[in-house]
Amino acid sequence: MNCETIQEKFADYLTGDLDDESRRGIQDHLAACPSCRAEIENLTAVWAKLDVLPREQPSGELRHRFYAMLEDYRNALDADAKEPRPTAIPARWRERLTFRRPAFAAAFSAFVLLAGVAGGWLAGGGAGHSARLSSLQREVQDMRQTTALSLLNQPAASDRLQGISYSAAVRNPNAKTLEALINTLNTDSSPDVRLAAVEALYLFRNQPGVRDSLARSLAVQDSPLVQVALIDLLVEIRESRAAAALKALVKNDKLNPDVKKVAEQGLKQLI
Amino acid sequence: MSHENSKREKIGRMSPTDNELMEQVRDGRVEKLAVIFERNQTMLFNFFLRLTGNRAASEDLVQEVFIRILKYRAGYQGDSRFNVWMFQIARNAHVDYLRKRKGAVALDDQFSEIPAHDPLPGETYEADQEAALIRQALDRLPARKREILVLFRYQNLKLREIADLLDCHVGTVKVQVHRALKDLSRIYFELQGGKAS
Numbered sequence: 326m327n328c329e330t331i332q333e334k335f336a337d338y339l340t341g342d343l344d345d346e347s348r349r350g351i352q353d354h355l356a357a358c359p360s361c362r363a364e365i366e367n368l369t370a371v372w373a374k375l376d377v378l379p380r381e382q383p384s385g386e387l388r389h390r391f392y393a394m395l396e397d398y399r400n401a402l403d404a405d406a407k408e409p410r411p412t413a414i415p416a417r418w419r420e421r422l423t424f425r426r427p428a429f430a431a432a433f434s435a436f437v438l439l440a441g442v443a444g445g446w447l448a449g450g451g452a453g454h455s456a457r458l459s460s461l462q463r464e465v466q467d468m469r470q471t472t473a474l475s476l477l478n479q480p481a482a483s484d485r486l487q488g489i490s491y492s493a494a495v496r497n498p499n500a501k502t503l504e505a506l507i508n509t510l511n512t513d514s515s516p517d518v519r520l521a522a523v524e525a526l527y528l529f530r531n532q533p534g535v536r537d538s539l540a541r542s543l544a545v546q547d548s549p550l551v552q553v554a555l556i557d558l559l560v561e562i563r564e565s566r567a568a569a570a571l572k573a574l575v576k577n578d579k580l581n582p583d584v585k586k587v588a589e590q591g592l593k594q595l596i
Numbered sequence: 597m598s599h600e601n602s603k604r605e606k607i608g609r610m611s612p613t614d615n616e617l618m619e620q621v622r623d624g625r626v627e628k629l630a631v632i633f634e635r636n637q638t639m640l641f642n643f644f645l646r647l648t649g650n651r652a653a654s655e656d657l658v659q660e661v662f663i664r665i666l667k668y669r670a671g672y673q674g675d676s677r678f679n680v681w682m683f684q685i686a687r688n689a690h691v692d693y694l695r696k697r698k699g700a701v702a703l704d705d706q707f708s709e710i711p712a713h714d715p716l717p718g719e720t721y722e723a724d725q726e727a728a729l730i731r732q733a734l735d736r737l738p739a740r741k742r743e744i745l746v747l748f749r750y751q752n753l754k755l756r757e758i759a760d761l762l763d764c765h766v767g768t769v770k771v772q773v774h775r776a777l778k779d780l781s782r783i784y785f786e787l788q789g790g791k792a793s
Binding site for chain 1: 611612624625626629635642646651654655658659724726727730731734748750769771773774778780781784785
């Protein structure tokens with residue numbers, strides 16, 4: 326092996342993707358060539374130093390912007406789907422509009438009915454009665470929450486995800502909805518659903534008890550993805566009670582090393 | 597493969613992969629993009645942060661990647677690796693970002709710039725001085741070399757995947773990695789006040 330081949334093989338050498346023969350060839354060459362040896366030592370040292378760059382966290386603003394964008398996009402899609410078209414509704418939308426579960430169907434029908442009544446009211450000039458209007462808005466919000474609660478109890482994870490997105494759209498969730506979201510965060514079998522619950526609870530972080538529940542939830546999470554999302558969130562909202570939870574977490578010997586790294590970085594920012 | 601993805605494969609075999617989720621997004625279940633976002637936002641943010649050195653611009657770029665994913669979702673091929681596809685979009689977003697900033701200046705000229713970056717949390721700590729130095733050295737690398745190093749070192753992409761991304765041979769990538777690291781080593785030792793051999 327000559328100096329040029331060493332350069333070609335260097336990337337594989339770094340990742341350890343070399344067969345025994347090539348590895349031996351490199352070692353033999355390095356033993357005989359001081360200039361290649363010095364270079365490899367330098368480059369390996371710099372390669373190792375690249376490890377000191379910390380993994381930074383984006384701000385919560387990015388998350389907000391993403392969810393707002395996704396919501397806009399979904400609304401636009403829904404609006405497109407509702408427009409009467411000469412052709413039949415595509416299968417995937419038909420599937421969306423067909424309810425197989427009676428609880429959801431009933432709640433949704435009531436929701437649609439209320440929305441219709443509200444629309445009629447506004448069109449009929451009832452908007453002047455602000456008290457009645459706000460009471461109606463409350464009812465719509467309540468119905469939305471009822472729908473969300475019934476979805477959160479469904480066996481299919483996709484329904485529960487939908488339930489979370491319903492509850493996230495409520496402006497002032499009641500204690501029952503918050504409790505259901507926290508319960509989902511702590512006990513749902515699907516990590517994806519638990520991740521979505523973290524997101525929804527972020528929106529309600531200023532509601533009584535939510536921050537405390539989020540800090541306490543860290544101890545019961547076992548999925549590294551959820552743990553990382555939760556740590557990001559607690560650091561983002563600068564929750565002081567989270568420091569104790571993070572300290573307890575990093576002491577856990579069984580903790581995933583990547584999560585440990587994130588938790589340690591988070592602790593630095595919280596203290 | 598992204599850091600988050602390799603982690604997922606080890607621990608969450610029951611959860612759908614990004615590839616499966618993206619197929620669902622393509623087929624109309626766009627809400628599934630939220631899961632992809634949660635899994636990849638930090639990794640993408642760090643990719644852009646290491647390229648631009650600018651937090652605000654990096655967040656804009658992550659958002660832009662997800663807007664483009666929705667825009668081009670119909671063209672997603674289920675058999676392609678989601679990760680490589682996403683990085684293609686990310687690289688294009690970055691190139692457009694540079695174009696917007698610099699007008700019609702040739703890319704190679706822009707690549708010689710030293711990106712300004714905001715003070716990052718932790719830089720005030722003495723222990724992080726080495727990180728500051730290595731970041732400074734990375735910033736001084738020509739952008740093409742910086743990009744190849746960032747892809748290879750931090751994004752956990754295989755040489756084969758980087759070659760697909762950059763549309764070149766694996767051998768070329770290997771040579772470029774070596775050259776980039778050699779330049780980085782020289783800059784690093786210069787900044788340190790020492791000499792590279």
